[in-house]
Amino acid sequence: MGRNWYLLWGGSAISAVGDGIFLAALPLLAAHLTQDPKLIAGVSFFGALPWLLAALPAGAAADRYDGRRLLLTALWVQCALMALLATFHSAHIAFLYGMAFLIGTAENVPRAVGQPLIKATVDNHLLERANGRLFASQAVALQFAGPPLGGLLFAVAVPAPFWVNALTFAIAALLVTCMRTQRKERPQVRPKVAEGLRWLVKHKALRTVTVVSATTNLCIAMTMATLVLFAQHRLGLTNAGFGAFLATLACGGVAGGVLAERLLRYRNTVTVTVVLIPLMWLGIATVAHDLPTVAVFAVVSSFCTAVWGVATATLRQRAVPTELLGRVSSAQTLITWGVQPIGALLGGLTADYFGLLAPWFVAVALRTTVGLICLKPLRAHFSAAALNVHLAASPEHDAAVTFPDASR
Known part of the structure; x- marks a missing residue:
């Protein structure tokens, strides 16, 4: 791992702190403007909607243009949008919807170029380590450092x-400005926007992983849409306490990111995470009435999520040809993140009609059903310690993903 990787890693971690601040501050601002669950869920809906609309064009841009320049542009645009939101924070909630949409649109670009940039700055055999460190640092920044700071600053x-x-x-x-990467030559033929989506649909392993990830994100969006009300009314938390509540997720995420490289040596690691995650959500919905109890279940859930994320990101980076990686990554983003506005709407409506616990029970039932259906094919795709370095980069190659010798 060289200088470019550490600059990219540092920039990602610092921007993730800002994302964590935003994660806590945005719903607090929405709750400051209204206590209507449907209107608060609307913020999550408009914030996630760009993943449906902009993911594929962002992926095509990532495969055509220089990733570093695209990343720089997106970061400065996000900086300007945050300054605008800070200036007009007391406007109508409709303004909040618009800002959430624009910020979510800009976020598509770092998401699209991130995968190709990681692959370009890290040797192939170090991908698990790089992804693990990235997940761990983002967990610290996005969930542990950012949300409490966001809640405190909002107070x-x-x-x-x-x-x-x-x-x-x-x-x-x-930091990204200091990176020195070879500028990508513009291809003679404009990359086809939908090509990555077609490639993804044909690849059995990535297709199965995408279904499970999309279901997980849909369920998370359902619970997150009114999480601020869940924290205030069920747990009795203050604004600053809500930030601490979000930070409890980070402990498991950090540990999962750090330990993922070692845990992936064991055959059943990935499939165990598929089973444990909805069980932890069920615990939160049934027996958790205070922050410490919620924290126990949340830590295990986020630990499993991090291990799953490292495994699936590495699978994608090794299985997809470099010239398609931006578009395939964005196609996965379109599906796995694009379901979030649907989840936010479902979560808000479910909480409004059936109570704040209802989204958790619906999420448990849905995620458990899909997880069990996909469990057998997942066991065929994930077999032991790490993802096979030599996996054929072809959508027609559907052989099980095997793992290299653990002594590497």
Whole structure:
């Protein structure tokens, strides 16, 4: 891992701190403007909607243009949008919807170029380590450091978290500016936007993984849409306490990211995570009435999520040809993140009609059903310690993913 990787890693971690601040501050601002569950869920809906609309074009751009320049542009745009939100924070909630949509649109670009940039800055045999460190640092920044800071800053002054968020994007942009990468030559033929989606649909392993990930994100969006009300009414948390509540997720995510490289040596690691995640959600919905109890279940859930994320990201990076990686990654993003606005709407409506616990029970039932259906094919695709370095980069190659010798 060289200089470019560490600059990319540092920029990602710092911008993730800002994302964590935003994660806590945005629903708090929505709850500050209204207590209607449907209107609060609307913020999540408009924030996630761009994953449906902009993911595929962002992937095509990532495969055609220089990833570093695209990343820089996106970071500065996000910085400007955060400054605008901080300035007009007291506007109508419709303005909040619009800003959530624009910020989510800009976020598509770092997501699309991130996978090709990681693959370009890290040797193939180090991908598990790189992805594990990335997941761990993002868990610390996005869930542990950012949300408590966001809740604290919001308690001090409503616009403060958004100004600090703008600063994190500016610092991340300066770090990316210091990267020295070869500028990608523009291909003679414009990349076809939908080509990555077609490739993904034909690849059995990635297709199965995408179904499970999409279901997980749909369920998470359902519970997150009114999570601020769940924290305030069921757990009795303050604004600052809500940030601490989100931070409990980070402990498991950090551990999962750090240990994923070792845990993937064992045959059943990935499939065990598929089973454990909905069980932890069920615990939160049934027996958790205080922050410490919720934290126990949340830590295990986020640990499993991190291990799953490292495994599936590495599978994608090794299985997909470099010239298609941006589009295939964005096609997965279109599906796995594009379901979030649907989940947010379902979560808001379910909570409004059946109570704040109802989205958790629906999420448990849905995720358990899909997980059990996909369990057998997942066991065929994931077999032991790490993802096979020599997996054929062809959508027609559907052989089980085997793992290299653990002594590497």
